[in-house]
Amino acid sequence: MCKKTAAGIRTGLVFAVALVGAADVHGEERPSLGLGRQATEAEMRAWDRDVSPTGEGLPAGKGTAQEGARVFSTKCSSCHGTTGTEGPAPRLVGGQGTLATKNPVKTVGSYWPYATTLYDYIRRAMPFTAPQSLTSDEVYAVTAWILAQNGIIKIDAVMDAQTLPNVRMPNRGGFVPDPRPDVPNR
Amino acid sequence: MANDDQARADHPPNDEAAAEPPAAPPSALSRRTLLTGAASLAGLTAAQSVLSSLNAAPISGPGPTRITEDPTKVPGRPPSPYGKRATFERTTRLAGATSSLTPLQALHGIVTPSALHFERHHNGVPVIEPARHRLLVHGLVERPMTFTLEEITRFPSRSRLAFIECSGNSRGEWHTPAGRTVQETHGLFSTSEWTGVPLALLLREVGAKPEATWMLAEGSDAAVMSRSIPLALALEEALICYAQNGEALRPEQGYPLRLLLPGWEGNANIKWLRRLKLGTAPFMTRDETAHYTDLMPDGTARQFTLDMDAKSVITSPSGGQQVRAGFVEIRGLAWSGRGRITGVDVSTDGGQAWHQAQLDDPVLPKCATAFRFPWRWDGQEATLQSRCTDETGYVQPTRQALVAVRGINSSYHYNAIQSWLVTLDGAVRNVHV
Numbered sequence: 054m055c056k057k058t059a060a061g062i063r064t065g066l067v068f069a070v071a072l073v074g075a076a077d078v079h080g081e082e083r084p085s086l087g088l089g090r091q092a093t094e095a096e097m098r099a100w101d102r103d104v105s106p107t108g109e110g111l112p113a114g115k116g117t118a119q120e121g122a123r124v125f126s127t128k129c130s131s132c133h134g135t136t137g138t139e140g141p142a143p144r145l146v147g148g149q150g151t152l153a154t155k156n157p158v159k160t161v162g163s164y165w166p167y168a169t170t171l172y173d174y175i176r177r178a179m180p181f182t183a184p185q186s187l188t189s190d191e192v193y194a195v196t197a198w199i200l201a202q203n204g205i206i207k208i209d210a211v212m213d214a215q216t217l218p219n220v221r222m223p224n225r226g227g228f229v230p231d232p233r234p235d236v237p238n239r
Numbered sequence: 240m241a242n243d244d245q246a247r248a249d250h251p252p253n254d255e256a257a258a259e260p261p262a263a264p265p266s267a268l269s270r271r272t273l274l275t276g277a278a279s280l281a282g283l284t285a286a287q288s289v290l291s292s293l294n295a296a297p298i299s300g301p302g303p304t305r306i307t308e309d310p311t312k313v314p315g316r317p318p319s320p321y322g323k324r325a326t327f328e329r330t331t332r333l334a335g336a337t338s339s340l341t342p343l344q345a346l347h348g349i350v351t352p353s354a355l356h357f358e359r360h361h362n363g364v365p366v367i368e369p370a371r372h373r374l375l376v377h378g379l380v381e382r383p384m385t386f387t388l389e390e391i392t393r394f395p396s397r398s399r400l401a402f403i404e405c406s407g408n409s410r411g412e413w414h415t416p417a418g419r420t421v422q423e424t425h426g427l428f429s430t431s432e433w434t435g436v437p438l439a440l441l442l443r444e445v446g447a448k449p450e451a452t453w454m455l456a457e458g459s460d461a462a463v464m465s466r467s468i469p470l471a472l473a474l475e476e477a478l479i480c481y482a483q484n485g486e487a488l489r490p491e492q493g494y495p496l497r498l499l500l501p502g503w504e505g506n507a508n509i510k511w512l513r514r515l516k517l518g519t520a521p522f523m524t525r526d527e528t529a530h531y532t533d534l535m536p537d538g539t540a541r542q543f544t545l546d547m548d549a550k551s552v553i554t555s556p557s558g559g560q561q562v563r564a565g566f567v568e569i570r571g572l573a574w575s576g577r578g579r580i581t582g583v584d585v586s587t588d589g590g591q592a593w594h595q596a597q598l599d600d601p602v603l604p605k606c607a608t609a610f611r612f613p614w615r616w617d618g619q620e621a622t623l624q625s626r627c628t629d630e631t632g633y634v635q636p637t638r639q640a641l642v643a644v645r646g647i648n649s650s651y652h653y654n655a656i657q658s659w660l661v662t663l664d665g666a667v668r669n670v671h672v
Contacts, residue, residue, distance in 0.1 A: 088386065089386040
C-alpha cells in the first residue's frame with residue numbers, strides 16, 4: 054500500500070496543480086478557492102460516530118448480554134428470530150467452522166472480524182425500521198447478547214469502550230488482501 | 240448463504256441474493272398495446288385496452304394528445320416543461336425489495352437513461368432537501384470544513400462517462416443459470432455521464448494531512464452507508480458528483496451528492512454523501528467486512544476487492560428473446576474497471592470458434608463499450624458468447640476457469656463469459672456450458 058500511496062499522492066498533486074496552479078494536495082498552503090467554511094464542533098459531534106477496530110469512537114456506557122436479551126427480544130427478534138438464527142433478516146448466530154465447507158454460514162460469530170463493527174453497525178443502522186433509536190447502553194447490551202449467543206463472551210461480561218475492542222472474534226484472521234487478477238488468461 | 244435468506248426471499252435473481260422465480264414479463268402483445276395506466280387496466284384484453292386508450296382523454300401533458308389514426312390530420316400537443324417518453328414505450332426496471340435491474344436487452348448505445356439506471360440501496364431512498372444538505376470533510380485534515388451544495392457546484396467541475404456495476408451483479412450465476420433474461424443476469428450495471436468536483440480539489444481545500452491513507456465516505460440514508468476508501472487510489476479519479484446525464488442526480492442515485500469511483504464496485508460509490516473522514520487505516524464498517532468480501536473455498540475471504548474485472552455480455556439476442564432465421568446483428572456491451580476495452584470476440588458455437596466483433600466509438604476507460612457482430616442464423620441450435628479483453632491484457636474468463644479459482648460461494652465479482660442458447664424454435668435461454 055505504501056508504494057501505491059506515494060504514487061497516488063503525486064498524482065493528486067499534479068492534478069491539483071494543473072487545475073488550480075497552487076499548493077499541494079496536503080494543504081501546506083491556505084486554500085485558494087475560498088469555498089466552504091470551518092466545520093463547527095457541534096457538526097462534527099453529530100456525525101462523527103464511526104467506531105474503529107481500536108475502539109476509537111466508542112461512546113460512554115455499558116451493557117451485558119443479560120440486559121441485551123430484553124432489548125433483542127423486543128426490538129430485534131421480529132426480524133432476526135428469538136435466538137438470532139431464524140431470520141428472515143441475516144442470521145447473527147452460529148456457523149462457526151462452516152466457512153471452508155460447501156455450505157458456508159456467514160454470521161457475526163462465524164465471519165465478522167471485529168466486535169467493534171457490530172457496535173458501529175447497530176448504532177448506525179438498526180433497528181431497521183427505527184435506525185438510531187437505541188441508547189448507547191442498549192447498543193452495548195445487544196452487542197453483548199449477540200457475542201454471548203455465539204459463545205464469544207460470557208453472558209455476564211460487561212461490554213464497554215474498554216472491553217469491546219479486546220474481544221477476539223473467531224474469524225479475525227480470516228481476511229486477505231485482493232490478489233486479483235487471479236484467473237489465468239487462456 | 241443463510242446470511243442472505245431475507246434478501247433471497249424478496250430480491251430479483253440478480254440481486255445480492257440469488258434466485259427467486261422471476262416475475263412474468265409483459266408479453267410482446269401487451270407491450271404493443273396502448274395502455275396508459277397498465278395497473279388500473281390490468282385484466283382487460285389487449286383489444287379492450289386499445290379501445291379504452293383511444294377513447295381516453297389526454298395521454299399526458301396539456302393540450303390535445305390523442306392517439307389518432309393519422310397524426311398528419313390532427314395538431315400535436317404543445318411544448319411541455321419536462322419531457323416524457325412516448326406513451327407506447329413500456330420498458331422498465333425490474334424492481335425487488337432493495338434493488339432494481341436495468342433492462343439491458345431493451346436499450347441502445349452505452350448511456351443508460353437516468354430513469355432506468357439500476358438501484359441498490361440498503362434502507363430505502365431518502366428525501367433530501369438540497370438547500371439543507373451539507374458535506375462535512377474532517378479527520379486528518381488541516382481545516383475540517385463544511386460545504387453546501389451551492390459551494391460544491393462552484394468548484395472547478397469535470398464530466399465523464401463511467402459505468403457503475405454492483406459487485407453482486409450476476410451473483411445468481413455462481414450456482415446455476417439463474418437469470419432468465421440479461422436484465423436478470425446483468426442488470427445491476429448502468430452507465431451515465433457524471434459531473435462533479437474532483438476529490439483531489441476538495442481535499443486540497445481542507446488540507447489533507449500527509450499521514451492520511453484511508454477515507455471513510457458516509458451517506459445520509461437510513462443505512463448511513465459507509466465505506467473505507469484507499470485515499471491514494473481515490474485521488475486519481477474520484478469525483479464528488481451532483482449531476483447525472485446533464486441534470487441533477489436522480490434520488491435513487493444519491494441526490495443531491497454522491498461519490499463516483501470509476502471502475503470500483505458499486506457499493507463504494509457512496510450515495511447521498513454527507514461525510515468524508517480521513518484516517519490512517521480502514522474503518523472496517525459492516526459493508527466491507529460482513530458484506531462485500533469474497534469467500535474463497537479455503538474459508539478465507541478477500542477484502543477490499545474494489546476493481547470490477549473486465550466483463551461483457553450479449554444483450555441481443557439474449558434470454559427471453561426470439562431469434563428469426565436470416566440476418567441477426569449480435570449486440571452487446573463490454574467494460575472494465577481497469578481501463579479501456581481493447582477487443583471483444585464473439586462465438587456462436589459455445590466458445591470453439593471466436594470472431595472479432597466491431598467496437599462502436601467511443602471506447603472510453605471504465606465505461607461501457609458497445610460491440611456488434613453480424614450473424615446469419617441458419618435455424619440450428621447455437622450458443623452465443625462474448626469475451627472481452629481490456630488494456631491491461633486481462634481476458635474475461637470462462638465460467639469453469641473462474642469457478643476453478645474462486646469456487647461458487649464468493650457471491651461478488653462474477654464476471655464469467657455468458658452463454659445464451661438459441662434453440663431450434665428460435666427461443667433464447669441462459670445456459671452454463
